[in-house]
Amino acid sequence: MSRAPLQATENLPNRPIPAEAAKPGEKPNPYGPNFPKGGPQNKWTLQDFDIGRPLGKGKFGNVYLAREKASKYIVALKVLFKSQLQKAQVEHQLRREIEIQSHLRHPNILRLFGYFYDETRIYLILEFAPRGEMYKSLQKQPKQRFDEPRSSKYIRQMADALRDIKPENLLLDMKGELKIADFGWSVHAPTSKRATMCGTLDYLPPEMIEGQTHDDKVDLWSLGVLTYEFLVGKPPFEAGDNNETYRRITKVDLKFPPHVSDGAKDIISQLLMKDPAKRITLDKCLEHPWILEHNAPAKK
Ligand code: AMP
Secondary structure, three states, rough: OOOOOOOOOOOOOOOOOOOOOOOOOOOOOOOOOOOOOOEEEEEEHHHHEEEEEEEEOOEEEEEEEEEOOOOOOOOEEEEEEEHHHHHOOOOOHHHHHHHHHHHOOOOOOEEEEEEEEEEEEEEEOOOOOOOOOOOHHHHHHOOOOOOEEEEEEEEHHHHHHHHHOOOHHHHOOOOOOEEEEEEEHHHHHHOOOHHHOOOOOOOEEEHHOOOOOOOOOOHHHHHHHHHHHHHOOOOOOOOHHHHHHHHHHHHOOOOOOOOHHHHHHHHHHHHOOOOHOOOHHHHHHOHHHHHHHHOOOOOO
């Protein structure tokens, strides 16, 4: 399968624009001369967008509601300051995340339609998520937790998205060694805010804490922590300080409040196995009774 290079970001889904006559010897462009946009000769610029209200503030810049002028398509425009990215030495990481995210096509993975930059900023053209952050939604619930059907639905979607990101999520490093990109969790896990801002480590698996080699099985652990947090309202190994959290994670000190069903306890316990090889796989997760019980049969 051919993959677009990083420079050739894609066109936004746009309304049909009437085909215009091509110059002699040129291939007619069915979208007209301004589309598809995002290639080396035809780059997006800030002038292509009307900017609306701020949607949120991130570590490296702000996110705004925006509308692409030609198509009237609504997007979220993430504005990152180059100076801040350089200072934190995350330019490589950003490049990698752009490369991965722009190739992913999954209903539960936020689309990155394209990017552009000017002297001081980098702009990411993102799918707009009208209902905003999962964490805020969790906090707004009567008991700051989701019920079992809702948690089960989200976990099925997470398991499905994680399963789907495989080939695009594998990168090659300078020496040609395979690299699993941990795309996804840092952005979407509900505690990402706390993790980055207060330095809590609730989603880290034991093998990472103990400094052992780790692979994509870390995602299974994180999925278990996420399931628990959805149902209980806080992560399973939360503690007063980092040392205690470490201790509880490495001992898998897992306790459930009485309202958690047996099915949910079973899937969580199978995801939170200390030995990564013993963790339930994503495929098996999607077939787990707690997932089947609360979700309509899969469309696939
Ligand atoms: P971030 O820099 O990704 O942490 O984004 C900062 C905040 O902007 C997030 O916490 C969200 O509240 C909001 N936000 C980011 N991306 C989107 C989006 N695609 N749709 C809606 N809101 C978003």
